[in-house]
Amino acid sequence: xxxxxxxxxxxxxxxxxxxxxxxxxxxxxxxxxxxxxxxxxxxxxxxxxxxxxxxxxxxxxxxxxxxxxxxxxxxxxxxxxxxxxxxxxxxxxxxxxxxxxxxxxxxxxxxxxxxxxxxxxxxxxxxxxxxxxxxxxxxxxxxxxxxxxxxxxxxxxxxxxxxxxxxxxxxxxxxxxxxxxxxxxxxxxxxxxxxxxxxxxxxxxxxxxxxxxxxxxxxxxxxxxxxxxxxxxxxxxxxxxxxxxxxxxxxxxxxxxxxxxxxxxxxxxxxxxxxxxxxxxxxxxxxxxxxxxxxxxxxxxxxxxxxx
Amino acid sequence: xxxxxxxxxxxxxxxxxxxxxxxxxxxxxxxxxxxxxxxxxxxxxxxxxxxxxxxxxxxxxxxxxxxxxxxxxxxxxxxxxxxxxxxxxxxxxxxxxxxxxxxxxxxxxxxxxxxxxxxxxxxxxxxxxxxxxxxxxxxxxxxxxxxxxxxxxxxxxxxxxxxxxxxxxxxxxxxxxxxxxxxxxxxxxxxxxxxxxxxxxxxxxxxxxxxxxxxxxxxxxxxxxxxxxxxxxxxxxxxxxxxxxxxxxxxxxxxxxxxxxxxxxxxxxxxxxxxxxxxxxxxxxxxxxxxxxxxxxxxxxxxxxxxx
Numbered sequence: 001x002x003x004x005x006x007x008x009x010x011x012x013x014x015x016x017x018x019x020x021x022x023x024x025x026x027x028x029x030x031x032x033x034x035x036x037x038x039x040x041x042x043x044x045x046x047x048x049x050x051x052x053x054x055x056x057x058x059x060x061x062x063x064x065x066x067x068x069x070x071x072x073x074x075x076x077x078x079x080x081x082x083x084x085x086x087x088x089x090x091x092x093x094x095x096x097x098x099x100x101x102x103x104x105x106x107x108x109x110x111x112x113x114x115x116x117x118x119x120x121x122x123x124x125x126x127x128x129x130x131x132x133x134x135x136x137x138x139x140x141x142x143x144x145x146x147x148x149x150x151x152x153x154x155x156x157x158x159x160x161x162x163x164x165x166x167x168x169x170x171x172x173x174x175x176x177x178x179x180x181x182x183x184x185x186x187x188x189x190x191x192x193x194x195x196x197x198x199x200x201x202x203x204x205x206x207x208x209x210x211x212x213x214x215x216x217x218x219x220x221x222x223x224x225x226x227x228x229x230x231x232x233x234x235x236x237x238x239x240x241x242x243x244x245x246x247x248x249x250x251x252x253x254x255x256x257x258x259x260x261x262x263x264x265x266x267x268x269x270x271x272x273x274x275x276x277x278x279x280x281x282x283x284x285x286x287x288x289x290x291x292x293x294x295x296x297x298x299x300x301x302x303x304x305x306x307x308x
Numbered sequence: 309x310x311x312x313x314x315x316x317x318x319x320x321x322x323x324x325x326x327x328x329x330x331x332x333x334x335x336x337x338x339x340x341x342x343x344x345x346x347x348x349x350x351x352x353x354x355x356x357x358x359x360x361x362x363x364x365x366x367x368x369x370x371x372x373x374x375x376x377x378x379x380x381x382x383x384x385x386x387x388x389x390x391x392x393x394x395x396x397x398x399x400x401x402x403x404x405x406x407x408x409x410x411x412x413x414x415x416x417x418x419x420x421x422x423x424x425x426x427x428x429x430x431x432x433x434x435x436x437x438x439x440x441x442x443x444x445x446x447x448x449x450x451x452x453x454x455x456x457x458x459x460x461x462x463x464x465x466x467x468x469x470x471x472x473x474x475x476x477x478x479x480x481x482x483x484x485x486x487x488x489x490x491x492x493x494x495x496x497x498x499x500x501x502x503x504x505x506x507x508x509x510x511x512x513x514x515x516x517x518x519x520x521x522x523x524x525x526x527x528x529x530x531x532x533x534x535x536x537x538x539x540x541x542x543x544x545x546x547x548x549x550x551x552x553x554x555x556x557x558x559x560x561x562x563x564x565x566x567x568x569x570x571x572x573x574x575x576x577x578x579x580x581x582x583x584x585x586x587x588x589x590x591x592x593x594x595x596x597x598x599x600x601x602x603x604x605x606x607x608x609x610x611x612x613x614x615x616x
Binding site: 004007008010011014015016028029030031035037038039040041043044045046047082083085086087089096099100103104106107110111116117118119120121122123124125126127129131133135 | 312315316318319322323324336337338339343345346347348349351352353354355390391393394395397404407408411412414415418419424425426427428429430431432433434435437439441443
């Protein structure tokens with residue numbers, strides 16, 4: 001079976017390596033001089049459902065979330081947000097209110113994070129899609145995926161697993177679950193990225209899940225990783241709340257995705273402000289996760305392929 | 309009924325006017341310093357149909373066309389192509405070959421026009437969509453929509469109406485019709501735009517149709533226009549070919565759309581290389597089209613709203 005990784009590799013071969021440096025395969029592309037670009041799509045029935053509207057979510061929140069998810073790719077490269085383009089499709093017959101509410105949500109984030117919407121596109125389709133192009137200013141140090149070295153420490157900002165709980169709660173109509181806000185309101189970690197950019201070796205944002213995204217870093221850097229499961233920061237009472245929603249608490253943490261926290265790889269001994277140390281980079285390939293007893297977990301079936 | 313124009317005006321109000329100058333409502337946005345950005349979506353069953361594959365078109369050609377249509381927005385601002393981002397959605401179960409053929413078509417245009425694909429996004433959806441962000445370098449003179457003045461001459465590059473014939477031929481399965489190539493292979497007018505940028509007052513590319521797009525220029529410039537129908541350049545034998553496909557020959561020229569030629573407004577007396585003079589800007593609002601007898605045509609029902 002072809003996975004997302006193979007598809008991206010094949011696309012990279014078709015498109016060729018851009019002369020400008022970073023390109024397909026990193027979080028965002030660098031367009032000389034100092035401009036970073038990325039694009040991200042939020043698709044009805046893939047990333048969100050219409051049935052959630054009025055039952056835990058609103059179009060405004062879904063618009064904001066689409067913008068935040070896209071902007072997170074800039075944070076992952078330690079770039080500062082500068083502008084957005086927003087391409088929206090709506091089904092024929094969709095009330096205009098849907099469009100305006102999506103736009104209001106996007107505009108709120110644009111104002112909050114200093115990334116005005118400077119253009120866009122409207123088209124009819126069969127579903128609601130919000131495709132956001134983000135433009136950022138690269139700092140002196142661009143964080144890439146391919147700089148991790150054996151012996152480096154692995155850190156993660158915030159907590160993981162909350163978005164998976166929020167998503168499950170929305171799907172179940174359990175609208176009292178506070179993790180819904182965690183899912184709808186990810187916060188790109190611009191401050192944390194800027195704070196560590198000079199010392200960090202690599203970074204990525206957690207969109208596909210910790211194992212998948214750390215796997216991208218390890219693949220690009222030709223290294224492996226070892227994580228301490230008990231060190232991975234999570235929301236209060238995570239395990240019980242996950243079980244109430246029918247989720248495997250461990251899978252929500254390791255493979256849940258969409259938390260948009262940053263995984264940061266930095267030399268051992270450095271301290272990453274606003275983040276928690278969860279493991280180390282190894283020369284041996286592959287990712288091992290140790291439980292509190294020191295045993296290596298079996299991770300089969302925890303993966304997540306956005307493009308599945 | 310709310311049209312695209314009102315929706316864009318409302319979105320502009322929601323998003324606010326960007327500090328960088330041009331924004332929503334022009335062909336592309338200017339991101340200081342000298343960088344122009346635009347985004348355009350090609351959507352299955354709106355802009356193309358799966359049924360055409362192998363019957364006059366290929367995924368490769370549809371990928372190329374999506375890139376060309378997006379790049380045309382840069383030509384309309386007299387910007388030079390620099391790079392693209394390509395966000396693609398495919399239905400679950402779609403063969404990977406569709407993705408690679410689309411990418412090959414996009415990559416061919418990227419190579420031909422010097423706009424490498426430096427990033428992108430893949431997601432599952434219910435239909436095929438290709439959303440292309442284009443990045444261009446603005447020249448010394450950026451062509452905008454709002455600079456037309458009463459007394460200016462109106463020019464158009466190439467010919468109009470061919471894309472409408474090609475679209476109708478694809479829909480009818482009339483795959484011998486040569487206009488199919490005209491539809492599948494629009495050619496952004498970078499050379500013509502660069503050639504006239506220093507003297508022209510305004511420009512737009514014909515995506516929605518001559519009347520609609522000239523209407524955008526007139527609206528933004530607070531002027532009107534008068535066109536000579538017989539002066540509008542068309543393909544050889546246009547009228548008979550249009551009728552064979554069941555099209556109103558006049559509507560194909562005036563409202564057909566998707567030719568991606570440039571409408572250029574320049575001071576009377578200037579000569580626009582590679583273009584034909586088709587009329588003049590008037591102080592009186594509205595667009596009048598005169599037939600060869602000098603009578604003003606009734607234009608009701610010729611309009612085209614992409615977002616209908």
